Amino acid sequence: MANQYLTMKELKEALPEIPENSLKRYLQEHAEYINFKKEHNRYKIQASEIEKLKLIRKLYSDGLKKEEVTTKLEEAGFPVTITVEDEEESSSTSLMNVNHELTDMKKLVSFLVQQNEQSRLQQNKIREQNKQLIHEVQELKQTIDDLRMAHEQGNEQESEKVTSLYEKLMATQKSVEEVAIAVEAEKSKSIWQKLFGK
Template identity: 90%
Template sequence: MANQYLTMKELKEALPDIPENSLKRYLQEHAEYINYKKEHNRYKIQASEIEKIKFIRKLYSDGLKKEEVTAKLEEAGIPVIITVEDEEESTSTSLVNVNSELTDMKKLVSFLVQQNEQSRLSQNKIREQNKQLIHEVQELKLTIEDLRMAHEQGYEKESEKVTSLYEKLMATQRSVEEVAGALEAEKSKSIWQKIFGK
């Protein structure tokens, strides 16, 4: 019975509660979920599709619209039917469950969006750290300049402070250079390198 095809008349007899016009509408509007052939304006529906058609009927009876019914069929994991041309037969129908592949693609896109957002936040953080370090360097330069001027006016005790501050300035400058280098390295990485770590 699984491979047996029913005419529209036989299908109507199997589903007496569903008008023929509704059956044809279900076949047309949800063709990707129902296994049938159309030969010379005559429908031949695989007998195994009766339960699916009953399910579609119930969804419409519950007041759902076409798009909502399609979404429910997808949620139920009903495989999408793809008809391909075959050299031996005029057409052959194969069932392909593309729903899981679509779900995987959605997950991949979501992952890529998250990675992009994390990268953007990381770059913003590095920029802020860079600004802070530059500000600190400028303040240290001003302090050193003040101390040098005081030193020139005869305050030799300040010499050690100048040396200490100068060393701090150099350390801070190295930090700025490291952060700038990290920012450049982060910018130059492509999104694929970030995802796959290559």
């Protein structure tokens, strides 16, 4: 029974509650979820698809739109099939299951979203480090200014502190420049370069 194909007339007898026009519309609008053949403008539907057609009918009766019905079919785990005409015999068809390809695409998109989020978090972290370094530099500059004023008043011991603080300031400035270069290098890398290392 599962591999048996029904004509539209036989299908209509099996599903008397669904008008023929509605059945044809379901076949056209959800072809990727229903196993059928079309030969010379005549539909031949696999008998195992009766329950699926009942479900589609119920979803439409519940007020769902075409896209929402498609989503429900996908969520129910029905395999997506593509009908490909055989080059040698146009009447025979072969079905390919593309669920694996769709799953792989979803995984790739999810991976790209994660990479993008990680990159954003990294940039935020670097931005915070920059703010902290700038704050430290400003504090050092203020301390140096205070010490210079004391030095101008003739205190020799303070002169050594000024020199030491100046060296620290230069080291901090170098750190800020290195972080800025790293940020620019990170920004210039595209997501694809990060993914594929090119």
